[in-house]
Amino acid sequence: MSEATGGRETGMERAVERAVEHAVFGGARGRREFVRLVGAATASAALASVFPLAQAKALAQDKPGPLEKKDLKIGFIPITCATPIIMAEPMGFYKKHGLNVRVVKASSWAMIRDLSINGETDATHMLSPMPLAISLGVGSQSVPYVMPAVENINGQAITLANKHKGVKSAAEMKGFKFGVPFDFSMHNFLLRYVLAEGGVDPDREVQIRAVPPPEMVANLRAGNLDGYLGPDPFNQRAVYEEVGFIWMLSKDIWPGHPCCAFAARREFAEKMPNTFRATLHAIVDATQYAHDQSHRKEIAAAIAPKNFLNQPVEVLEQVLTGVFPDGLGNTRNVPDRVDFDPFPYHSMAMWILTQMKRWGYLKSDVSYKKVAEDVFLAAACRDALKRLGHKAPDANSVKHTFVLGKTRVFDPDRADDYLKSFPIRKA
Amino acid sequence: MRRDRVRVLLISLLLGVLFVAGWQATTARQPKGKGLPGPVAVAATAWEMLRHPFYDNGPNDKGIGLQLGASLGRLAAGYVAASVVAVMLGVTFGLSPTLYRAVNPYIQVLKPVSPLAWMPLFLYALKDSGQSAILVIFMSSLWPTLANTAFGVASIKRDYLHVAAILQLSWWRRLVTVILPAAAPAIVAGLRISIGSAWVAIVAAEMLIGGTGIGYFVWNEWNNLALTSVIFAILAIGLIGVLLDAGLGRLSRRLAWSE
Numbered sequence: 001m002s003e004a005t006g007g008r009e010t011g012m013e014r015a016v017e018r019a020v021e022h023a024v025f026g027g028a029r030g031r032r033e034f035v036r037l038v039g040a041a042t043a044s045a046a047l048a049s050v051f052p053l054a055q056a057k058a059l060a061q062d063k064p065g066p067l068e069k070k071d072l073k074i075g076f077i078p079i080t081c082a083t084p085i086i087m088a089e090p091m092g093f094y095k096k097h098g099l100n101v102r103v104v105k106a107s108s109w110a111m112i113r114d115l116s117i118n119g120e121t122d123a124t125h126m127l128s129p130m131p132l133a134i135s136l137g138v139g140s141q142s143v144p145y146v147m148p149a150v151e152n153i154n155g156q157a158i159t160l161a162n163k164h165k166g167v168k169s170a171a172e173m174k175g176f177k178f179g180v181p182f183d184f185s186m187h188n189f190l191l192r193y194v195l196a197e198g199g200v201d202p203d204r205e206v207q208i209r210a211v212p213p214p215e216m217v218a219n220l221r222a223g224n225l226d227g228y229l230g231p232d233p234f235n236q237r238a239v240y241e242e243v244g245f246i247w248m249l250s251k252d253i254w255p256g257h258p259c260c261a262f263a264a265r266r267e268f269a270e271k272m273p274n275t276f277r278a279t280l281h282a283i284v285d286a287t288q289y290a291h292d293q294s295h296r297k298e299i300a301a302a303i304a305p306k307n308f309l310n311q312p313v314e315v316l317e318q319v320l321t322g323v324f325p326d327g328l329g330n331t332r333n334v335p336d337r338v339d340f341d342p343f344p345y346h347s348m349a350m351w352i353l354t355q356m357k358r359w360g361y362l363k364s365d366v367s368y369k370k371v372a373e374d375v376f377l378a379a380a381c382r383d384a385l386k387r388l389g390h391k392a393p394d395a396n397s398v399k400h401t402f403v404l405g406k407t408r409v410f411d412p413d414r415a416d417d418y419l420k421s422f423p424i425r426k427a
Numbered sequence: 428m429r430r431d432r433v434r435v436l437l438i439s440l441l442l443g444v445l446f447v448a449g450w451q452a453t454t455a456r457q458p459k460g461k462g463l464p465g466p467v468a469v470a471a472t473a474w475e476m477l478r479h480p481f482y483d484n485g486p487n488d489k490g491i492g493l494q495l496g497a498s499l500g501r502l503a504a505g506y507v508a509a510s511v512v513a514v515m516l517g518v519t520f521g522l523s524p525t526l527y528r529a530v531n532p533y534i535q536v537l538k539p540v541s542p543l544a545w546m547p548l549f550l551y552a553l554k555d556s557g558q559s560a561i562l563v564i565f566m567s568s569l570w571p572t573l574a575n576t577a578f579g580v581a582s583i584k585r586d587y588l589h590v591a592a593i594l595q596l597s598w599w600r601r602l603v604t605v606i607l608p609a610a611a612p613a614i615v616a617g618l619r620i621s622i623g624s625a626w627v628a629i630v631a632a633e634m635l636i637g638g639t640g641i642g643y644f645v646w647n648e649w650n651n652l653a654l655t656s657v658i659f660a661i662l663a664i665g666l667i668g669v670l671l672d673a674g675l676g677r678l679s680r681r682l683a684w685s686e
Binding site: 078102103104105106107108110111114115117118119120141214215217218237241305306307308310311312 | 484485486487488547550551554555556634635636637638643646647648649650651652653
């Protein structure tokens with residue numbers, strides 16, 4: 001590396017530090033006061049304790065340093081939400097970014113969590129509420145996680161057993177047994193949202209169980225579940241097996257909602273910033289590729305084999321192209337049934353946290369904003385998007401609109417009011 | 428005697444043929460690809476899998492031979508460790524009834540626990556899914572051997588022990604030449620029960636932890652609702668179980684003795 005580049009990089013590092021100081025101390029004056037009080041070394045250490053400086057510096061550098069580790073294992077659950085993570089192996093996105101990645105299939109979300117916490121996988125596919133919950137130590141030991149990219153938006157559905165073909169509204173679902181993939185899933189929170197909007201108390205008037213996605217169809221067939229809000233391909237698979245029908249697509253609840261995500265222990269991101277960055281680039285690259293409708297058939301063929309999803313290509317095509325039979329005799333054409341968009345808006349995390357609070361998973365009071373900023377690495381994703389030549393949103397937070405029934409808008413600046421606006425809630 | 432054997436064989440074959448025919452009859456009328464697969468479909472899958480038992484297409488797609496091999500490897504590790512520990516503890520308890528009675532309540536509490544219930548604890552403590560699975564096998568094959576060994580040693584004729592004492596045999600020689608041979612039939616009976624329960628547990632354990640192994644293979648095929656593969660795997664698991672049991676059965680016949 002020439003001295004000039006070295007100088008520029010040092011300059012860049014300082015700029016990053018200054019930007020962080022600005023955010024943390026509210027400008028240079030705030031910092032000077034703080035330094036005067038505690039001394040420069042302590043100030044710097046204090047800063048590093050709240051913000052991954054090393055990682056931010058690595059992300060901001062023009063040329064990444066050498067990769068700390070090339071052979072990685074990335075865990076996944078065999079569902080279409082994981083499309084970018086999975087396809088990046090057979091379609092060469094990891095290789096393109098200098099990595100030798102093996103994607104490793106896991107049997108349940110609890111296993112995904114434990115494999116990742118134990119360090120048996122380097123990074124992992126997760127449900128977007130999971131890194132938040134694990135970082136907070138809710139339903140897990142507390143391990144700091146980061147989530148630099150969302151995988152898919154939309155792409156889930158409420159599937160009901162064929163015997164419920166007459167059901168028109170959530171109010172008719174009292175007494176149902178529902179499956180969701182995990183407590184800390186968008187599926188659980190969206191299902192609860194739908195039920196509560198229909199006047200059904202999800203804790204008292206229905207039963208909601210955690211069922212690993214691959215086991216959902218078998219349970220539906222056996223009559224063990226009346227329905228589920230599950231990930232694809234298992235909604236479409238229920239139609240294919242003629243045991244259920246698609247009652248509602250999740251995009252008709254919250255258009256553009258996040259679902260699955262790419263996450264890693266914060267320790268991994270900090271100890272191996274260059275590897276972390278290369279992995280993120282591969283994922284973002286693959287996600288953008290998957291976003292393009294014209295690539296969907298090719299992707300379906302790449303991820304169908306036994307080593308990955310182990311599903312019929314036909315079903316995957318129906319999911320990914322959005323042209324599908326719904327099990328009620330209609331063929332629907334919904335191009336954005338599932339879409340892929342990596343940007344992890346802080347406001348998405350904040351919505352998830354309000355729901356964790358709403359349903360009693362999160363018992364203590366936390367700053368939604370701070371947790372969101374710690375875990376959802378919007379800046380890292382923006383950087384990756386721009387470097388790969390894509391457009392990236394400027395705002396870290398936006399308002400989200402829920403279109404089901406009465407339109408509700410989630411304003412991240414008024415999260416508490418939003419929470420209080422629901423008649424059915426635990427907190 | 429001989430005629431008896433022929434008759435047993437004939438009845439056995441007849442039952443098998445009847446079962447397969449009944450199975451074929453009930454599944455034949457279903458539209459292709461729907462409902463429970465028939466024996467012909469299973470046989471086709473079996474043929475396909477047995478033709479390439481050792482292919483390796485990456486961590487999530489390996490041949491049936493590799494899957495069974497991985498399971499047997501886990502089984503061996505957990506089972507051998509458990510057997511050594513169980514025989515040592517069993518001999519100790521068998522020789523000291525007071526100690527045995529003192530620890531017995533704990534054993535009774537731990538014994539009925541499904542070995543899988545330990546899994547979350549092991550995963551949390553060991554931070555390694557492979558070792559956790561082996562430990563599950565360990566837990567599942569510990570108790571039968573332990574209980575049988577303790578019982579076998581405790582019921583050794585006092586005379587043998589007295590003779591050994593009169594001959595002033597060392598502790599080690601007493602163990603190897605008197606105690607273990609005398610209790611051998613009981614110990615092997617315990618080992619035989621243990622290997623059965625270990626083989627039962629491994630399938631369930633592998634369904635939980637994933638990776639390579641016949642249990643995970645079943646789970647993975649269930650994923651795709653590929654029931655022909657699941658049925659074939661069940662047959663393979665059963666056959667391996669029979670072989671394991673037969674091996675220990677032979678051992679027990681060799682060690683059997685009577686006065």
